[in-house]
Amino acid sequence: xxxxxxxxxxxxxxxxxxxxxxxxxxxxxxxxxxxxxxxxxxxxxxxxxxxxxxxxxxxxxxxxxxxxxxxxxxxxxxxxxxxxxxxxxxxxxxxxxxxxxxxxxxxxxxxxxxxxxxxxxxxxxxxxxxxxxxxxxxxxxxxxxxxxxxxxxxxxxxxxxxxxxxxxxxxxxxxxxxxxxxxxxxxxxxxxxxxxxxxxxxxxxxxxxxxxxxxxxxxxxxxxxxxxxxxxxxxxxxxxxxxxxxxxxxxxxxxxxxxxxxxxxxxxxxxxxxxxxxxxxxxxxxxxxxxxxxxxxxxxxxxxxxxxxxxxxxxxxxxxxxxx
Amino acid sequence: xxxxxxxxxxxxxxxxxxxxxxxxxxxxxxxxxxxxxxxxxxxxxxxxxxxxxxxxxxxxxxxxxxxxxxxxxxxxxxxxxxxxxxxxxxxxxxxxxxxxxxxxxxxxxxxxxxxxxxxxxxxxxxxxxxxxxxxxxxxxxxxxxxxxxxxxxxxxxxxxxxxxxxxxxxxxxxxxxxxxxxxxxxxxxxxxxxxxxxxxxxxxxxxxxxxxxxxxxxxxxxxxxxxxxxxxxxxxxxxxxxxxxxxxxxxxxxxxxxxxxxxxxxxxxxxxxxxxxxxxxxxxxxxxxxxxxxxxxxxxxxxxxxxxxxxxxxxxxxxxxxxxxxxxxxxxxxxxxxxxxxxxxxxxxxxxxxxxxxxxxxxxxxxxxxxxxxxxxxxxxxxxxxxxxxxxxxxxxxxxxxxxxxxxxxxxxxxxxxxxxxxxxxxxxxxxxxxxxxxxxxxxxxxxxxxxxxxxxxxxxxxxxxxxxxxxxxxxxxxxxxxxxxxxxxxxxxxxxxxxxxxxxxxxxxxxxxxxxxxxxxxxxxxxxxxxxxxxxxxxxxxxxxxxxxxxxxxxxxxxxxxxxxxxxxxxxxxxxxxxxxxxxxxxxxxxxxxxxxxxxxxxxxxxxxxxxxxxxxxxxxxxxxxxxxxxxxxxxxxxxxxxxxxxxxxxxxxxxxxxxxx
Numbered sequence: 001x002x003x004x005x006x007x008x009x010x011x012x013x014x015x016x017x018x019x020x021x022x023x024x025x026x027x028x029x030x031x032x033x034x035x036x037x038x039x040x041x042x043x044x045x046x047x048x049x050x051x052x053x054x055x056x057x058x059x060x061x062x063x064x065x066x067x068x069x070x071x072x073x074x075x076x077x078x079x080x081x082x083x084x085x086x087x088x089x090x091x092x093x094x095x096x097x098x099x100x101x102x103x104x105x106x107x108x109x110x111x112x113x114x115x116x117x118x119x120x121x122x123x124x125x126x127x128x129x130x131x132x133x134x135x136x137x138x139x140x141x142x143x144x145x146x147x148x149x150x151x152x153x154x155x156x157x158x159x160x161x162x163x164x165x166x167x168x169x170x171x172x173x174x175x176x177x178x179x180x181x182x183x184x185x186x187x188x189x190x191x192x193x194x195x196x197x198x199x200x201x202x203x204x205x206x207x208x209x210x211x212x213x214x215x216x217x218x219x220x221x222x223x224x225x226x227x228x229x230x231x232x233x234x235x236x237x238x239x240x241x242x243x244x245x246x247x248x249x250x251x252x253x254x255x256x257x258x259x260x261x262x263x264x265x266x267x268x269x270x271x272x273x274x275x276x277x278x279x280x281x282x283x284x285x286x287x288x289x290x291x292x293x294x295x296x297x298x299x300x301x302x303x304x305x306x307x308x309x310x311x312x313x314x315x316x317x318x319x320x321x322x323x324x
Numbered sequence: 325x326x327x328x329x330x331x332x333x334x335x336x337x338x339x340x341x342x343x344x345x346x347x348x349x350x351x352x353x354x355x356x357x358x359x360x361x362x363x364x365x366x367x368x369x370x371x372x373x374x375x376x377x378x379x380x381x382x383x384x385x386x387x388x389x390x391x392x393x394x395x396x397x398x399x400x401x402x403x404x405x406x407x408x409x410x411x412x413x414x415x416x417x418x419x420x421x422x423x424x425x426x427x428x429x430x431x432x433x434x435x436x437x438x439x440x441x442x443x444x445x446x447x448x449x450x451x452x453x454x455x456x457x458x459x460x461x462x463x464x465x466x467x468x469x470x471x472x473x474x475x476x477x478x479x480x481x482x483x484x485x486x487x488x489x490x491x492x493x494x495x496x497x498x499x500x501x502x503x504x505x506x507x508x509x510x511x512x513x514x515x516x517x518x519x520x521x522x523x524x525x526x527x528x529x530x531x532x533x534x535x536x537x538x539x540x541x542x543x544x545x546x547x548x549x550x551x552x553x554x555x556x557x558x559x560x561x562x563x564x565x566x567x568x569x570x571x572x573x574x575x576x577x578x579x580x581x582x583x584x585x586x587x588x589x590x591x592x593x594x595x596x597x598x599x600x601x602x603x604x605x606x607x608x609x610x611x612x613x614x615x616x617x618x619x620x621x622x623x624x625x626x627x628x629x630x631x632x633x634x635x636x637x638x639x640x641x642x643x644x645x646x647x648x649x650x651x652x653x654x655x656x657x658x659x660x661x662x663x664x665x666x667x668x669x670x671x672x673x674x675x676x677x678x679x680x681x682x683x684x685x686x687x688x689x690x691x692x693x694x695x696x697x698x699x700x701x702x703x704x705x706x707x708x709x710x711x712x713x714x715x716x717x718x719x720x721x722x723x724x725x726x727x728x729x730x731x732x733x734x735x736x737x738x739x740x741x742x743x744x745x746x747x748x749x750x751x752x753x754x755x756x757x758x759x760x761x762x763x764x765x766x767x768x769x770x771x772x773x774x775x776x777x778x779x780x781x782x783x784x785x786x787x788x789x790x791x792x793x794x795x796x797x798x799x800x801x802x803x804x805x806x807x808x809x810x811x812x813x814x815x816x817x818x819x820x821x822x823x824x825x826x827x828x829x830x831x832x833x834x835x836x837x838x839x840x841x842x843x844x845x846x847x848x849x850x851x852x853x854x855x856x857x858x859x860x861x862x863x864x865x866x867x868x869x870x871x872x873x874x875x876x877x878x879x880x881x882x883x884x885x886x887x888x889x890x891x892x893x894x895x896x897x898x899x900x901x902x903x904x905x906x907x908x909x910x911x912x913x914x915x916x917x918x919x920x921x922x923x924x925x926x927x928x929x930x931x932x933x934x935x936x937x938x939x940x941x942x943x944x945x946x947x948x949x950x951x952x953x954x955x956x957x958x959x960x961x962x963x964x965x966x967x968x969x970x971x972x973x974x975x976x977x978x979x980x981x982x983x984x985x986x987x
Binding site for chain 2: 092302306
């Protein structure tokens with residue numbers, strides 16, 4: 001796949017369709033993937049990579065990239081196309097400055113899964129049927145895919161590319177995912193248990209802002225947490241609860257716009273399951289206003305931006321308060 | 325730092341009886357920025373207002389806080405007071421210590437504490453207030469009346485007589501409404517048609533009035549003075565301008581089995597019809613649900629016999645866009661469905677009828693040509709039982725909790741007229757109370773009971789059961805003599821509760837006009853502004869606001885017209901300066917605000933910005949049209965980046981209030 005994509009990139013660079021390519025390259029280690037812009041075929045040959053570690057959603061980078069001269073080629077996995085579409089809907093990306101190539105995805109590796117299996121010194125990866133062969137300095141490891149894939153990939157919501165200019169390989173379908181199972185478990189908790197659960201998770205937060213910085217929905221020109229006028233920017237938290245509010249505020253800010261790409265949880269160095277907050281909103285929106293998938297299209301009105309007489313009454317929160 | 329004056333009103337004993345006003349002014353005098361605090365018996369009185377004016381001048385106040393009644397009551401008053409003393413009127417904040425404090429608390433200590441907190445919140449807000457200047461917006465000098473019953477007709481005539489253009493939108497093929505179905509009208513017993521029909525003709529002939537019959541309001545945009553309304557003119561398959569109303573088609577149409585809604589389904593009409601002889605406009609309408617030509621493509625008889633060539637099977641619904649300065653809602657009422665009242669056997673016996681059906685039976689143009697005949701066998705009934713409050717004053721949940729107001733009087737009318745025309749008929753009226761407040765109303769009822777020998781019995785009917793001999797067994801209780809009664813009746817007439825027309829609820833949503841739990845439109849003030857909706861530019865006429873009889877409806881219709889005329893007589897309206905504005909440095913250009921704006925006040929422009937890294941970037945940013953914005957604040961909530969803010973109610977002001985309350 002990496003070879004086909006590199007060929008495609010070089011072809012489009014050479015025939016002048018695009019003047020640069022947004023893709024992935026290796027960092028210090030093979031599994032340490034970073035998004036990168038390639039300006040010519042030589043750079044592609046030298047550094048372009050696409051493998052089971054290339055988890056990064058490239059859509060958000062297009063906000064800046066699409067504002068530059070000329071067209072940029074971007075490779076989008078199915079879930080990335082939802083983010084791309086949502087950003088188009090919000091007029092954040094200049095569509096005519098982007099050439100989007102849809103690429104297939106069979107799920108990406110969660111490095112923590114490998115760490116848990118004590119796999120160290122990784123130097124390469126291969127796929128063999130339902131297994132990954134991980135090459136390490138200390139020999140090869142065979143590991144079942146379901147033991148190595150990220151949670152968001154095991155519960156993949158869609159293999160369908162909702163938008164692209166060109167597709168490599170065949171398009172997939174929207175999947176019947178179990179992504180709300182954990183949300184249901186949390187909903188079933190008593191308020192006290194739920195409070196304790198989230199206090200526990202949030203207590204690990206170091207406010208590195210990685211979740212916000214990677215989130216395609218968190219792309220405000222001026223984030224409220226950076227805006228001195230907001231009264232909360234750079235403010236020392238009064239107590240640990242106030243500190244926890246960061247994630248809750250962030251979830252509210254992206255509600256109705258979050259496509260559930262899962263980047264927040266992927267980048268969290270403290271392994272806080274941040275995606276669960278977003279999924280709770282998505283699940284509620286689905287139940288209150290009918291099924292809605294942010295980024296599925298660019299025309300529909302988001303449920304939180306529209307009012308219908310059939311909308312639930314605010315009292316629904318009392319009925320859905322969980323177990324008391 | 326603002327120099328703030330605090331004025332605590334006693335409101336006589338309304339506030340002072342529950343709130344220690346001196347303690348409030350004393351406590352608030354120590355708040356930061358407060359340079360003067362006082363209390364007075366009636367702040368809104370001339371003396372009270374002078375206290376405010378003097379203090380503004382003496383202390384050089386830059387902001388004032390009035391702790392008094394709801395801002396809906398006197399905010400405008402105190403803004404004027406401030407303006408008269410040279411202070412920008414938007415530097416006034418009201419702390420509502422009456423409706424939201426003294427009226428709902430019994431304990432003085434609690435109420436005083438809360439009043440102080442509310443005062444602190446208002447002080448915190450006024451610190452962040454900025455002077456605002458109102459702009460002017462033009463008024464479209466045309467009114468829309470929704471509903472063409474007696475309410476709509478009277479309102480339209482009164483507005484038109486004052487020289488303004490009026491459009492009436494009526495959903496049925498003719499104007500006239502419920503009154504056109506009535507026989508006689510209480511308490512004078514003049515014939516409804518005789519007094520209504522000339523008004524209908526006046527409407528048709530008035531050069532300032534345009535009737536959109538068989539039409540409905542599809543969408544409403546805009547605001548007071550500048551409403552943009554889309555009207556759906558439903559296809560009637562007859563060219564209105566050509567049809568002469570000769571009625572030949574309505575006699576020849578082979579589809580004879582259509583329930584006639586004008587007679588409440590008690591007889592039949594054709595698929596092409598004119599609802600009644602005096603219909604306005606007097607043009608035929610094809611009922612697409614029954615017309616063979618429209619359903620199967622076969623027939624076309626009406627087209628062949630129409631000498632005027634008015635039939636047009638290809639007609640489509642038409643959407644008409646029109647601008648209005650004011651909108652009057654006159655959507656009227658309907659009797660409720662009787663599904664929840666099976667004990668009266670309405671669905672089992674044709675001889676159990678509603679009062680409106682009885683009205684048609686006694687009407688000369690009705691299904692029996694005015695002869696009082698039983699629907700089941702066409703025989704003259706000798707015993708008639710009238711049941712009052714069927715679904716009215718019902719707290720069981722089956723009916724309506726309110727009194728339908730008109731039933732006592734029309735039942736007295738029905739009973740009296742029956743006894744007058746058919747003295748051999750025994751007439752019983754079962755009632756909870758007889759309510760006859762109104763000019764000449766009680767006299768009318770007494771005449772029915774005393775002169776006409778109608779048997780008024782206090783008590784409710786428990787059951788009506790059809791018997792094998794065709795009679796109706798009426799089981800009831802007489803509460804005064806405390807006995808159970810069994811009456812063999814020939815007919816039972818149910819004084820069915822009335823409810824607002826079903827079209828009112830979606831219309832209220834379109835108009836952003838509020839309704840009560842019974843779907844009656846609410847007034848801006850139940851006593852002082854009874855014909856205005858809280859939504860500016862929306863007025864209420866007739867039973868859409870609450871049950872009322874014809875005299876009351878006509879007076880209210882005239883009152884609504886007077887309010888409309890007062891509005892349309894102005895060339896411009898002073899706009900509300902509390903409008904939204906977007907901080908373009910923070911705006912993402914995402915369109916969320918544009919999508920939620922009910923007034924279409926937000927547009928987007930691509931604008932060049934110098935970025936921190938000295939580059940120039942083009943960004944899409946929101947721009948608010950201040951003349952169109954009504955300051956509802958929906959955009960400020962929808963904005964994900966916090967760029968959108970409302971002048972006079974900024975996010976920082978609201979947060980300051982919350983902080984002050986939580987401190």
